[in-house]
Amino acid sequence: MITCHLRYEIDPSQTAAxxxxxxxxxxxxxxxGGTHHGCFLPHEGANDIAYALFSFPSLAAYExxxxxxxxxxxxxxxxxxxTETRCIRRFDRTFLRPAMQPSSGVGT
Incomplete structure (x- = not known):
């Protein structure tokens, strides 16, 4: 599984858009075929940063x-x-993989 983490810098006057x-x-x-984990808008703190996360079974599925x-x-x-509203000033896309609990016997 691969998760795409999007960090947006938004125009605070265009939050609704x-x-x-x-x-x-x-x-x-x-x-x-993906799973969306949600969108997170500014509430407290910086008023121009937002996030979204979604996953696909593989990088190939994402492509x-x-x-x-x-x-x-x-x-x-x-x-x-x-484009019309210019609600997004810029964004960064990072790909993450899950770190799962090791199976028993590992590290002992």
């Missing part, structure tokens, strides 16, 4: 999703929204 954008990806990720969304009308509408 950003919320529409970021939550719009939830059904798209699901439709293409298939990336190829598919280029042709997806809903994804194109979301990109258009972000």
């Amino acid at each position: 950003f919320e529409t954008y970021v939550t719009g990806w939830i059904p798209i990720v699901t439709r293409f 298939d999703y990336r190829a598919a969304i280029r042709q997806d009308p809903e994804a194109q509408q979301l990109w258009q929204l972000s």
Whole structure:
């Protein structure tokens, strides 16, 4: 499994547009075989940082999703929204893997 962690720097005056954008990806990720773990908007502290996390079974499955969304009308509408409103100033994408509890006998 691979988890994509997105850190967004957003325009605080466009938080509503950003919320529409970021939550719009939830059904798209699901439709293409991923699991969305949620979107997290500013509440206390910095008012221009937001996060989203979603997972795919493998990096190859994530790459298939990336190829598919280029042709997806809903994804194109979301990109258009972000372009028109400029709700996203920049974003960073980090890929994570789970660290699981070792099986018994390891480290003994």
